[in-house]
Amino acid sequence: MAIVLGPNRYGKAEIRVVRVERDGVVHRIKDLNVSVSLSGAMDEVHLTGDNAAVLTTDTQKNTVFAFAKKYGIGEIEDFGLLLARHFVDSQPTIHHARVEIREYTWDRISGPHSFIRDGGEIRTALVRSDGSDGPESVVSGLTDLVLLNSTGSEFHGFAEDEYTTLAPTDDRILATAVTAWWRHRGTAASWGESYRAARAGLLAGFAETHSLSLQQTLYEMGRRVLDGQPGLCEVRMSMPNKHHFLVDLEPFGMDNDNEVYFAADRPYGLIEGSVLTDDAPPVPPHWH
Numbered sequence: 001m002a003i004v005l006g007p008n009r010y011g012k013a014e015i016r017v018v019r020v021e022r023d024g025v026v027h028r029i030k031d032l033n034v035s036v037s038l039s040g041a042m043d044e045v046h047l048t049g050d051n052a053a054v055l056t057t058d059t060q061k062n063t064v065f066a067f068a069k070k071y072g073i074g075e076i077e078d079f080g081l082l083l084a085r086h087f088v089d090s091q092p093t094i095h096h097a098r099v100e101i102r103e104y105t106w107d108r109i110s111g112p113h114s115f116i117r118d119g120g121e122i123r124t125a126l127v128r129s130d131g132s133d134g135p136e137s138v139v140s141g142l143t144d145l146v147l148l149n150s151t152g153s154e155f156h157g158f159a160e161d162e163y164t165t166l167a168p169t170d171d172r173i174l175a176t177a178v179t180a181w182w183r184h185r186g187t188a189a190s191w192g193e194s195y196r197a198a199r200a201g202l203l204a205g206f207a208e209t210h211s212l213s214l215q216q217t218l219y220e221m222g223r224r225v226l227d228g229q230p231g232l233c234e235v236r237m238s239m240p241n242k243h244h245f246l247v248d249l250e251p252f253g254m255d256n257d258n259e260v261y262f263a264a265d266r267p268y269g270l271i272e273g274s275v276l277t278d279d280a281p282p283v284p285p286h287w288h
């Protein structure tokens, strides 16, 4: 039996870069968290400690800051592509780059240079590149999109065994914090427009589905993101079931007709799934 090196990657995680764009006295803020991960001809560094093939994670971090200055930061998908292609195209030992970006949004308070950070969801992008001439993929998304339906949700007819205590319900609160990723077919798109359409699809799917389970709602949300966006081929979602339990008020001589709930934070159900078109191209195995 021989022992061999398996798949590996390395990079600088969570590079926090803030770029202020100045239009006279009026400022705009771009605030990102960028994680770079590279792989390629890295046998030597692992097996013998020879670092000749290693573009250091420090250099990767510096590149993110330099590119923010040199090219500005527009749509995060474009910024990710620029970085990923640069690492693979400029370094013969780097064969694959993965750049993941989270974007925090700042709203204007008043005046030209005062901002309040939007406490809501975070826009995300994940770019993979095997170089400008090789396979590439752009996946856009969001996380922490917190949603709640105060009715219109049932859950019954589930399998039961000797450990089942959950009561079936035909009216419950359905709440979740959506993490969603949608895969583009190409690497050129109106990223902002596509983001707004996908987000609207998620919201419509959640609000307009009379839910028999969070799984069913997840599928409806994914279906609506893909419907009408031919540039997309897959949506992946991860949705915690943020349970709201009716409080028993009988000891206090009060009924509780779906009015007072205990919002539990854990444990939570975690419902995850993917919705895709039947012609979605496969993801290269080394990108998983």
Ligand SMILES: O=c1[nH]c(=O)c2[nH]c(=O)[nH]c2[nH]1
Pocket: 155, 166, 212, 213, 214, 215, 241, 269
């Ligand atoms: O929508 C739901 N799906 C489940 O799989 C599940 N399991 C559970 O206990 N509650 C729920 N709700």
